[in-house]
Amino acid sequence: MANLHSQLLLLLILVVSLFLASTQPSLAHSRKLILQSPKKVADSHHFGSLNDVRLYLERFGYKEKPLDNDLTKDTLTTESSLYAAISLYQQTNHLNVTGKLDSETVARMMTPRCGMPDVFPSGGKGGSRYSKLLHVVGRYKAFDNMIPWTKVNITYTFATTIPLVSLEALRKSCQGAFQHWAAVTPFHFLEAGKGEHGDLTIGFYSGDHGDGSPFDGPGHVWAHAFAPQDGRVHFDGSEQWSTTTPTSEEIDLESVALHEIGHALGLNHSIDQNAVMYAYIGQGVVKRELQQDDIDGIKSIYPPK
Ligand SMILES: [Zn+2]
Ligand SMILES: [Zn+2]
Incomplete structure (x- = not known):
């Protein structure tokens, strides 16, 4: 042993x-x-x-x-x-x-995962900084100290693409993901006009790309996104992405987009393994539908009127 x-x-x-x-x-x-x-x-x-x-x-x-x-x-x-x-x-x-x-x-x-941390210290010192998680009631978690979106129409821009994923394929995957979040929030997601800067900027990046969270090459970390109202949603351009049905070596772009947009709206990682907001997602796995935990989480930030 x-x-x-x-x-x-x-x-x-x-x-x-x-x-x-x-x-x-x-x-x-x-x-x-x-x-x-x-x-x-x-x-x-x-x-x-x-x-x-x-x-x-x-x-x-x-x-x-x-x-x-x-x-x-x-x-x-x-x-x-x-x-x-x-x-x-x-x-x-x-x-x-x-x-x-x-x-x-x-x-x-x-297991490969999202690059965002699972636990955000929420004040205090020493071990007590993490004790909050041990008493968490829901499985979902919102970011601490963020400023939720207050506008209803949230625009997005595609900043970069990679040769393997065309702008059209990226747009289609993200549109699919946005639809799911739009169904359970007050938001309308609209692509910004040409030359305009969207509230969210979406793109592929590799290695150190200037936001303090360098990507790590193939494997391990697929993507990351920042809490509101930062708006940056980044995918690791070194990965093998799929915009259709992923093989056992590919990552499903729409599934990861759904997860990262959740971050951009204010959700942190969930400890519910079925949730879209769970940190880990392996190659070949498709998770394109929000689960009840994700819906409960987003509604805790943006309650239905
Ligand atoms: Zn994540
Ligand atoms: Zn980044």
């Missing part, structure tokens, strides 16, 4: 290292590695450290970032020092809460 546990730990470290290498320009091999069997991954000699696990937990909101960048602290990261963060990750993701990097936890961390 101990041997299996250490293998799983090494596997997690590898996956997280690849994920966290987002500042490195070339990650063209990462998708291939992730899709290989654990044995092959372990054989590929890309080992990181527990510090990379810590960075993963920090990046997605399960652990507070240290106040300074004292790199000497990196060597002090141990599995037990991550106990609270791993426990919170497990609780949020409906896993057995062991506080350890067991196989279930490793598998979930390997």
Whole structure:
């Protein structure tokens, strides 16, 4: 068992290292590695450290970032020092809460996901900053400290495309997603006229694209969007997107658009695994319909009149 546990730990470290290498320009091999069997991954000699696990937990909101960048602290990261963060990750993701990097936890961390964090600190200090989540009533969650949209007509602009996804295909996928949100909110979503700047700007970007949230190349993180009234909705241009029916290697653009528009309207990640606003979505998965949790969430921000 101990041997299996250490293998799983090494596997997690590898996956997280690849994920966290987002500042490195070339990650063209990462998708291939992730899709290989654990044995092959372990054989590929890309080992990181527990510090990379810590960075993963920090990046997605399960652990507070240290106040300074004292790199000497990196060597002090141990599995037990991550106990609270791993426990919170497990609780949020409906896993057995062991506080350890067991196989279930490793598998979930390997699943591709949205780039937005799962938990937003909402004031206070120390451990109490995260205690709010443990007492959450609904599964959905709205962003803290945002300014919800007050206008009814929300416009959008397509900023960039990639060769594999034409403007027409991007428009069609987004129109499908907008229709679902329009059905449960007061909003009308309209494409801005030529030369106009929409309330939402939608496009594909790669690597570091100037918003402080660099994309990581193929795999891991598909997209991100900012809370109202920022309006930026970004897809990772390095991914294999599908605008029809995704293969097991492709990501469904409309499903991800539906999720990211939810962020742009003010919803944070839900802990309901069926919800569109759940953070993880794998290749080949289609989630083009809002679930009750998503509808309850958006109506908590924009109550029906
Ligand atoms: Zn998200
Ligand atoms: Zn971005």
